[in-house]
Amino acid sequence: MIVMTILVKDEIDIIEANIKTHARLGVDAFVVMDNNSTDGTREKLEELSKKYEMTIIDEKGLYNQAKWMKKLAKTAKKIYNPRWVINNDADEFWIPKEGTIKEILSNTKGAVLTCQRYNMVLDESVSEGNFLDAKYYVANPVFYRKExxxxxxxxxxxxxxxxxxxxxxxxGLLIIRGGNHKALHLRNLWDYWRHYDKIKRFDKIEVYHYVIRSYAQFEKHIINRKRLLESKKHVRMGPHYRRWVKLYNEGKLKEEFENRIVFKKDAVDVFKRYGIFQETNVGDIIKSSLSS
Structure with a gap:
């Protein structure tokens, strides 16, 4: 059995596509935690649970990804006793190179499978809200320093x-790192202590990340991050989110979206020429799942 865990907060624009696509690809059940969604996500999950095998957990506390993902994994194990758990986010799609997730994982041994992840690209041909029309992903990323x-x-x-x-x-699972990028397992203790770039990737499944899908979604997400940063608790958060919160406070978030997130045609052509952007049919795969 394959179970997918998902942590969501205000993901109404993508959660249905996520559930339907992965169910069609062979995921048997879902354990979904909703953290105080106010945009209809929670109601959509209730609707989807009538068609798909799903356990919904309501979490009212302050966002704590590492703690909650571990809870999701434990819940999946307790309720479904699966062979594999896919630790997912609402904006990520796990696409097999051939066949289905079910077919691939049914014939795979191991304790932890590390799958490559790619950002999807919004360009000016993709109209607001139609993120599934995006045709490119970042195949060869830029290595920006944290500073x-x-x-x-x-x-x-x-x-x-x-x-x-x-x-x-x-x-045998012991720890899932906060962003689900790495796991400590009784059977992979040696690999865990090495840098994950040295761990061999499981190349039969790749993850496509729709990190920013529209300006409305982007702004709402940054407002949630701002509230988290302004809470009294210590918060671990990536430098890019801190930068975006700063830009939001300065009234520059829309400028950031238009100039550094949505790519102009000339820029797309250059990045394609040098292999940074490559084309993908992931959007068509997702659309077919929604229409079937």
Whole structure:
């Protein structure tokens, strides 16, 4: 059995596509945690749970990804006793190179499978809200330093390197790192202590990340991050989010979106020429799942 865990907060624009696509690709059940969504996400989950095998957890506390993803994994193990757990986010799609997720994982041994992840690209041909029309992903990212992401005006975080994601055997799982990029398992203790770039990727499944889908979604997400940063608790957060919160406070978030997130045709042509952008049919795969 394959179970997918998902942590959501205000993901009404994408959560249905996520559930339907992965169910069609062979995920048997979902364990979804909703953190105080106010945009209809929680109601959509209730609707989807009538068609798909799903356990919904309501979490009212202050956002804590590492703690909650571990809770999701434990819940998946307790309720479904699966062979594999896919630790997912609402904006990520796990696409097999051939066949289905079910077919691939049914014939795979191991404890932790580390899958490469890519950012999807919005360009000016993609109208507001129609993010599934995006045709390109960042195949070869830019390696911005942390200090650059925080202090410089020019970085495009969509272009930056992002960590892989993991599929785990819940039996023997000890720790899932905060962003689900790495897992400590009784059967992979040696690999865990090495840098994850040295761990061999499981190349039969790749993850496509729709990190920014529209300005409305982007702004709402940054407002949620701003509230988290302004809480009294210590918060671990990537430098790019801190930079975006700063830009929001300065009234410059829309400018950031238009100039460094949505790519003009000339820029797309250059990035294609040098292999930074490559084409993908992921959007068509998702659309077919929604229409079937």
């Amino acid at each position: 650059t992401q925080l202090t410089q005006e020019y970085p495009s975080i969509v272009l930056s390197k992002i960590g892989p994601k993991v599929i785990t055997d819940p039996k």
